[in-house]
Amino acid sequence: MEELSSMVDNNTIMDLGKCIECGAKETDGFSCYEMFQFPLIWEHNDPELYALHFWLVSCYMIQHPSNYTEEGYKLMVSLFTEAYDNEWPAQYILRKNRDLNTKIDKITNPLPNDKRKRIYRS
Numbered sequence: 666m667e668e669l670s671s672m673v674d675n676n677t678i679m680d681l682g683k684c685i686e687c688g689a690k691e692t693d694g695f696s697c698y699e700m701f702q703f704p705l706i707w708e709h710n711d712p713e714l715y716a717l718h719f720w721l722v723s724c725y726m727i728q729h730p731s732n733y734t735e736e737g738y739k740l741m742v743s744l745f746t747e748a749y750d751n752e753w754p755a756q757y758i759l760r761k762n763r764d765l766n767t768k769i770d771k772i773t774n775p776l777p778n779d780k781r782k783r784i785y786r787s
């Protein structure tokens with residue numbers, strides 16, 4: 666299965682040890698994006714962890730909205746909210762997530778990563 670995170674350039678920009686977008690401090694020199702890669706690898710061969718894939722990816726993406734178009738961001742937030750509020754089972758979420766992935770060209774920000782508009786947080 667294609668993973669949302671592997672299809673797009675969703676790197677983050679760190680400045681003075683902090684992510685300019687979500688405001689998190691880097692950990693052991695790792696940026697948000699680099700930290701995000703660890704659980705993606707852990708879950709790869711662990712079905713129990715993989716069941717939480719959607720939550721992992723969507724939380725990361727929602728905290729770094731510059732990766733999306735405005736429409737794409739709204740779609741992701743509404744999928745997240747619906748899934749959480751209705752306690753959707755993992756299989757159903759993954760199916761919905763796949764549906765979203767088919768619209769990926771409209772969802773992800775077409776601008777090169779370093780040209781994206783980011784709302785800075787202090």
Ligand SMILES: [Zn+2]
Pocket residue numbers: 677684685686687688689697728729
């Ligand atoms: Zn961040």
